[in-house]
Amino acid sequence: MACTRLFPSNGAITTAMHIELQNVSKSFGHKHALKKFDLNVPPSTIVALLGENGAGKSTLLRILAGVSVPDSGLVRYDGRRFDRENMELRQRLHFTPDMPLLFPDQSVARNIATFAALYKKPTAGREDFLAHWLEDMGAAALMRRKAGVLSRGQLWKAGLGCVAAIEPELWLVDEPFASGMDALGMAAFRRLARHLADTGGTVIYTTQMVEMAADFSDHVCVVREGEQVLWESSAETRRRIAEDPDAAENILRGTPTPP
Numbered sequence: 472m473a474c475t476r477l478f479p480s481n482g483a484i485t486t487a488m489h490i491e492l493q494n495v496s497k498s499f500g501h502k503h504a505l506k507k508f509d510l511n512v513p514p515s516t517i518v519a520l521l522g523e524n525g526a527g528k529s530t531l532l533r534i535l536a537g538v539s540v541p542d543s544g545l546v547r548y549d550g551r552r553f554d555r556e557n558m559e560l561r562q563r564l565h566f567t568p569d570m571p572l573l574f575p576d577q578s579v580a581r582n583i584a585t586f587a588a589l590y591k592k593p594t595a596g597r598e599d600f601l602a603h604w605l606e607d608m609g610a611a612a613l614m615r616r617k618a619g620v621l622s623r624g625q626l627w628k629a630g631l632g633c634v635a636a637i638e639p640e641l642w643l644v645d646e647p648f649a650s651g652m653d654a655l656g657m658a659a660f661r662r663l664a665r666h667l668a669d670t671g672g673t674v675i676y677t678t679q680m681v682e683m684a685a686d687f688s689d690h691v692c693v694v695r696e697g698e699q700v701l702w703e704s705s706a707e708t709r710r711r712i713a714e715d716p717d718a719a720e721n722i723l724r725g726t727p728t729p730p
């Protein structure tokens with residue numbers, strides 16, 4: 472399906488969200504998962520949160536989603552302080568954890584309708600479109616199956632169907648490149664993320680893979696031991712990888728481009 476056929480009539484995204492983290496810290500016992508983390512994400516952007524295992528990426532994503540509460544510091548959306556009780560702000564974002572959360576006893580079709588209703592984005596008139604969209608991922612047959620019996624890759628595809636129905640202003644995605652989805656699913660993920668960013672939304676996803684981050688994002692944000700150590704355009708990251716065989720290692724360490 473061509474990109475222009477996506478979301479033909481919804482037009483749900485009307486505003487652009489400005490995302491800001493100031494001095495955000497989070498510890499688990501003696502482990503400082505995030506240390507005074509600052510982040511400033513402009514709208515209409517895909518950000519790859521890149522880092523080694525245990526760097527603090529998922530912790531950051533969970534705080535942005537309101538699933539986890541920081542010990543200190545501020546999260547602001549459009550200049551307004553965000554916390555998990557703020558349902559109005561929470562309805563503007565969607566978090567896909569590394570194992571998407573669907574209602575296990577509901578069919579995929581019912582899940583999509585339920586999520587759309589929860590986010591007040593009616594699917595009326597878009598049923599065929601959403602079905603075609605799943606068809607493009609080779610997942611049309613999933614529509615009638617219960618979410619609880621799906622494989623991991625199938626569950627992710629079903630989750631993408633829900634996100635397509637919601638069209639969140641901010642989509643937070645934990646490790647899409649380790650989702651177990653096949654090439655059709657991965658292409659659908661990219662198409663959906665790019666569509667959201669192109670229509671004013673923001674997508675922030677986590678990965679440990681430097682080349683993936685460079686290849687599919689607008690900005691790369693490197694997290695190391697709970698701190699932001701590098702923020703650069705993905706064009707710059709791609710250039711570094713092309714020119715220097717050791718670039719991936721240096722980027723993961725947060726080494727900036729030499730002057």
Ligand SMILES: Nc1ncnc2c1ncn2[C@@H]1O[C@H](COP(=O)(O)OP(=O)(O)OP(=O)(O)O)[C@@H](O)[C@H]1O
Pocket residue numbers: 499502503504522523524525526527528529530531677679
């Ligand atoms: N609930 C928890 N209890 C204790 N420690 C935790 C908890 N959640 C995260 N941590 C620790 O915080 C640090 C950051 O974890 P986080 O999951 O954010 O890393 P990550 O960058 O997403 O790692 P990965 O790439 O391996 O998924 C790790 O040292 C981890 O062990």
